[in-house]
Amino acid sequence: MLKKWQDWLGKRSWWTLATILAVFWTLGWFGIQAAIRPSGASWGLLVGAVVGGIFYGGFMALIFRRQQAKYGGPSTSRAIEMAVREGRLPEGAEPEIWLPLLDRKKRTERRMVWVGPIEFALFTALCVFLIVTEPSVWSWWVATVLFVGLGIWVPLWSIRRAHRIDALIAELKAQETDRSSF
Template identity: 35%
Template sequence: MAGKHPLTRADRWVATGIFVGTCAVFGLGLGGLSYGMFDRGAHSLLAATIGGAAGGLVFGFGMTFAIIASWRAGGGRATVVAINRAVRVGALPADADPAAWLPVLARRLEEARRWKLSNPLIFATVAVVGIGTAIAVRNPVYTIVMLGLAAVIIGITLWSVATRRRREQSILALIEELEARRGLDDGARPVPGNRDEGEDGTDGRAARIR
């Protein structure tokens, strides 16, 4: 589907929930981390509150914008959710439309191959920087938090590498099945000039039987 899919009212409500939830989680996390780094006075509380609110808004807006863009480019939220489920379980639903699904899956396959090497490298770099910062900054709370985040990032990296190949294979299998479905649909349509088609557009074989 080449055009941008319009958002429904339900899509807007879901996007609003994503924005609010992301802002709250990221803002509270960033604010708590900032407050733990300082002396916990009134000034540090104000700075942590402002920093958490600003960071939460920026991160929430960015995440929500990216999700909405994926919905619009992928044929709508319902289609994107169905495609995500199909990739995860490795099976197509009976009502999957090849015209809507194939462009999205082809784009995802290209993205998966492009990020195969860069994603682990980015995560590893962030983890190394976090560990180095935790060692350099002599603050127990900050050190514990940064080491915990580094451990989480390393875990995500290992999980990403382990599941990337399986995801690629699942997308390829879905693309092949959709192309086979499209071929069957095209073959089922009557072709003008077919020897089995009557002059009035009816099936010539049925006319001969009658």
């Protein structure tokens, strides 16, 4: 299900992606704020959520498209992601194209091994601060547990992905050696 959703999103224009992200941001932010504020929902809160959603949707859509462009466009980016996820190369993967892209992906995953825990430690510290200032808000407790879990999970996931990428690179280099021997 998630793969189909990602494929569907990857084929859409950046405006469509920006709109979807803006709607999710607006609904999520408005819903959370309306639930935790003693005064409930207001028009000002809705307007703030819509403006924030527009900025968030546009910014994130540009970042997603920039990332796809770094990996050879939407179709190549999806193919690389699927190869890393499944641990095998698609038919016709050309070493000249794929080796530099997989090397970039590997560097990113290696970086996430140490950046991920730092990032989520900072988010956890923010949540702890928010719990200390307002302990009655249950969402800070949930967010703290979530960020601690992500701080543990992200480096493990990145190490696993880096090993898969190493195997794909080795397979591509073997293909390249086989081609050059003919």
